[in-house]
Amino acid sequence: MSGPQAAWLGTEAGGGRRLHMQHGPIDLIIEAFGAEDAVIKAYRQAWVRFQDILTVLVGELEALRRPLGNVHPLFRGPVARRMAEACWPHRGVFITPMAAVAGAVADEIMAAMLADNALDRAYVNNGGDIAFHLGAGQSMRAAVVCNPEHPHLDAIATLNSTAPSRGLATSGWRGRSFSLGIADAVTILAENAAAADAAATIVANAVNVDHPAIERAPARSLRDDTDLGDLPVTVTVGVLPFFAVQEALSSGTAIAQDLRRRGLIQAAFLSLQGESAVMGGEALLEDRRRIAG
Amino acid sequence: MSQAVSKTENVKDDVVRCDACPVLCRIRPGKAGACDRYANVDGVLTRVDPLVISDRTAAQGGDLVPFLSGSEGWNGSVAAPPPVKPATASFVTGVGAGTTYPDYKPAPFIVSSQHDGIDMVTVVTEGIFSYCGVKVKIDTDRFLGSEQATVRVNGEAVGHVTTAEYGSQMLSIGGVHHLTGGSKKEGTVTCDTLLALCNKDAVTLQIDDGAEVVVQAGKPPVVNGNPEERMRVGCGSATIGIFAKQWQGHCDEVIVVDDHITGVLTEHQAGRFLDMKLSGIRVRGRKSTPGRYFQVAEPGLGWGGTNISDPLEIIETIDPKTAWPGLRLLMVSTTGEHSGWYVLDENLKPQPAAMPAPVKKVVDRIAENCEPSLCTVLFMAGAGGSLRAGVTENPVRLTLSVKDRLTRVTSGGAPVYVWPGGGITYMVDVTRMPDKSFGYVPTPALVAPIEFTMRREDYAALGGHMDYVIQLDDVLRGQRLSRQEWRLDNPWPISKPSAEEQP
Numbered sequence A: 001m002s003g004p005q006a007a008w009l010g011t012e013a014g015g016g017r018r019l020h021m022q023h024g025p026i027d028l029i030i031e032a033f034g035a036e037d038a039v040i041k042a043y044r045q046a047w048v049r050f051q052d053i054l055t056v057l058v059g060e061l062e063a064l065r066r067p068l069g070n071v072h073p074l075f076r077g078p079v080a081r082r083m084a085e086a087c088w089p090h091r092g093v094f095i096t097p098m099a100a101v102a103g104a105v106a107d108e109i110m111a112a113m114l115a116d117n118a119l120d121r122a123y124v125n126n127g128g129d130i131a132f133h134l135g136a137g138q139s140m141r142a143a144v145v146c147n148p149e150h151p152h153l154d155a156i157a158t159l160n161s162t163a164p165s166r167g168l169a170t171s172g173w174r175g176r177s178f179s180l181g182i183a184d185a186v187t188i189l190a191e192n193a194a195a196a197d198a199a200a201t202i203v204a205n206a207v208n209v210d211h212p213a214i215e216r217a218p219a220r221s222l223r224d225d226t227d228l229g230d231l232p233v234t235v236t237v238g239v240l241p242f243f244a245v246q247e248a249l250s251s252g253t254a255i256a257q258d259l260r261r262r263g264l265i266q267a268a269f270l271s272l273q274g275e276s277a278v279m280g281g282e283a284l285l286e287d288r289r290r291i292a293g
Numbered sequence B: 001m002s003q004a005v006s007k008t009e010n011v012k013d014d015v016v017r018c019d020a021c022p023v024l025c026r027i028r029p030g031k032a033g034a035c036d037r038y039a040n041v042d043g044v045l046t047r048v049d050p051l052v053i054s055d056r057t058a059a060q061g062g063d064l065v066p067f068l069s070g071s072e073g074w075n076g077s078v079a080a081p082p083p084v085k086p087a088t089a090s091f092v093t094g095v096g097a098g099t100t101y102p103d104y105k106p107a108p109f110i111v112s113s114q115h116d117g118i119d120m121v122t123v124v125t126e127g128i129f130s131y132c133g134v135k136v137k138i139d140t141d142r143f144l145g146s147e148q149a150t151v152r153v154n155g156e157a158v159g160h161v162t163t164a165e166y167g168s169q170m171l172s173i174g175g176v177h178h179l180t181g182g183s184k185k186e187g188t189v190t191c192d193t194l195l196a197l198c199n200k201d202a203v204t205l206q207i208d209d210g211a212e213v214v215v216q217a218g219k220p221p222v223v224n225g226n227p228e229e230r231m232r233v234g235c236g237s238a239t240i241g242i243f244a245k246q247w248q249g250h251c252d253e254v255i256v257v258d259d260h261i262t263g264v265l266t267e268h269q270a271g272r273f274l275d276m277k278l279s280g281i282r283v284r285g286r287k288s289t290p291g292r293y294f295q296v297a298e299p300g301l302g303w304g305g306t307n308i309s310d311p312l313e314i315i316e317t318i319d320p321k322t323a324w325p326g327l328r329l330l331m332v333s334t335t336g337e338h339s340g341w342y343v344l345d346e347n348l349k350p351q352p353a354a355m356p357a358p359v360k361k362v363v364d365r366i367a368e369n370c371e372p373s374l375c376t377v378l379f380m381a382g383a384g385g386s387l388r389a390g391v392t393e394n395p396v397r398l399t400l401s402v403k404d405r406l407t408r409v410t411s412g413g414a415p416v417y418v419w420p421g422g423g424i425t426y427m428v429d430v431t432r433m434p435d436k437s438f439g440y441v442p443t444p445a446l447v448a449p450i451e452f453t454m455r456r457e458d459y460a461a462l463g464g465h466m467d468y469v470i471q472l473d474d475v476l477r478g479q480r481l482s483r484q485e486w487r488l489d490n491p492w493p494i495s496k497p498s499a500e501e502q503p
Helices: A036-050 A053-059 A078-090 A097-114 A193-206 A242-261 B176-181 B184-198 B236-247 B269-273 B357-368 B385-390 B395-403 B456-461 B472-476
Strands: A005-008 A019-023 A026-033 A121-126 A129-134 A139-144 A155-160 A167-171 A185-190 A214-218 A232-237 A267-272 A275-279 A285-287 B002-006 B038-041 B044-048 B051-056 B089-092 B109-115 B118-129 B132-138 B150-153 B156-165 B168-174 B203-207 B212-215 B253-257 B261-264 B281-283 B286-289 B292-294 B315-318 B328-333 B339-344 B350-352 B375-382 B408-411 B425-429 B439-441 B445-455 B469-471 B481-485
Touching (some): A026 A036, A036 A097, A078 A097, A129 A139, A129 A193, A193 A242, A193 A267, A242 A267, A242 A275, B089 B109, B118 B375, B132 B212, B150 B184, B156 B176, B168 B184, B184 B203, B184 B439, B236 B253, B236 B357, B253 B281, B395 B445
Antiparallel strands (some): A139 A155, A214 A232, B002 B044, B118 B445, B150 B203, B156 B168, B253 B261, B281 B315, B286 B292, B375 B425, B408 B445
């Protein structure tokens, strides 16, 4: 069994220095900006913190895979606590704390980097679920690719230190986790990565419609150790008629608007088969979608 | 691409328990674990890494700089971040890129990167080639088969013997007629043969009325069970030509024993040119031109590919009117493996003697000039048809751009030779490509990586799919990458090809 790994990613001339940390399914790409001492300290603290992240999570995995009910679960691990906290507001629909695992890990590492340390800017990218740090007056941009098989910059999110968002997450049926919905991508801006991650899962599940071109299968039939049990997850999405795309997008947008009114997210970008919807501040999330050939 | 890593405990129903990390995923056949790095392929835990990225670091020390100063895990100290320069440059190869057939859709990866401050674009795809085959060069002088003889694998015709080259026999394997023009079995066997040869695996070929030869790219051929070791320096006559001057003054006669043409120095044009005195020694066989003899013996495993073990056997007569006692005679094979030094006695009979050092030096030089015998496999295919449409909306412009050397064509990052004339018909040495670069489709046809690299403005000018250009960094951030060290013998593709490299 292999333990945590870390390596510097090849740096482009003039570019930054990015650290890749990996353990099992966790892949983090980290970059810190600021004074040289602070940057080195941040990387060091990230690596120290990373050592037991996966093993502690796995220790509570069974409980983390259980759907949230009316009782707030009590977890020992700090990442697990972040997961429960981020998912708790969504307990009215089916959700397990696992919905926020990627974002929660990113937040935890970011917190470690900032412990007794001052950075200008930093990000922890956990497979597309990203925790940001922005010092006063700083900003960062992140691009969204809806379909990894045809990578294309579909949207650009700009984060400013004056706005509250410090987390960005993307969910869709093509991603590594199963989705109940059919969205190509739902990207969420929220106060932290765990909150964005949980909300992206909920909104992506809501981008849905009944149509014969959509193939679904019980999650358990596809992967043994899934947290989704017998729920039907999306296997493939064929070409949908325009009205079906619009119906699916609007049901997703309704949920996103609801989350925004509750203060759980700041913005959402939803994409399905070439159509997209932006909710909550076009300034934050600039629609760059072009007509695909 | 995939690679079997271990046979872990089979849980049940071919479900594999992955032990690569603490999550311990149970993976069903055909599925991947939570990390997408490990999958269950036919009950075997397998690492899956489809897209090959070749990295060029300044020191060629590897694609990733180790994070920790020590290898023993966390010890409280961490190496400082690497300096921003020297930079790692990455080139995305088409291996595992997939294809977008039908190709009116843009190629799977259209990658933007910089080279010397110039914006470059690389269109990365995998071509499905029904018009394709391999040219095999086999370094041996042994008879493998007559020109045009059919080459078979398991009885199916997969190619033919083509024109022999100097010191080598040439085969043409595959091609559209074997792939799709014959029986279904012929097509399948041809496809399997091409796939194996291109992926640097060994294949046993039977040649009608000829030899059985085991061919593997970059390895010595095995002809009728005998592994070849060295090529001869040349035929006997050529050997005389190369070394005549170096023998002058040290030898009175040199006979280079060879199954093809045996050379006799003083009779040979080279000896005449040096005003060497005729020795009167006449060898067996059929005289071709002065000093050059065919068929001095039967083919075999002895001297110079003949069946001779005592070289004096090939001497037919020694003319007493011309030869003289004390005449110094060197007999040597075309590989330098066999040699003998003789001095004629009072009765003009050759007597073995100790070889003088200057002569020995030239014999050793013959051996030194015999290169290792190898099989080389060049994949040849035409990137015509719709593949070009994945690159540009106006395919002929891509062809013209390649001919004008504005666009560099590579295959798995390896340099290719593009044939002059119409279309983009290219050849590539498979040993310069990453392992397992080739795949197939059941058509049958071969799938090969191909990359087109050009300046960004040139790409725009030829009608490229500019909306689909993505940054190299974004590709490198992807999950399913396989990083490989750049091969130093391949030119870095993200630059304009020179006239020498690409016609």
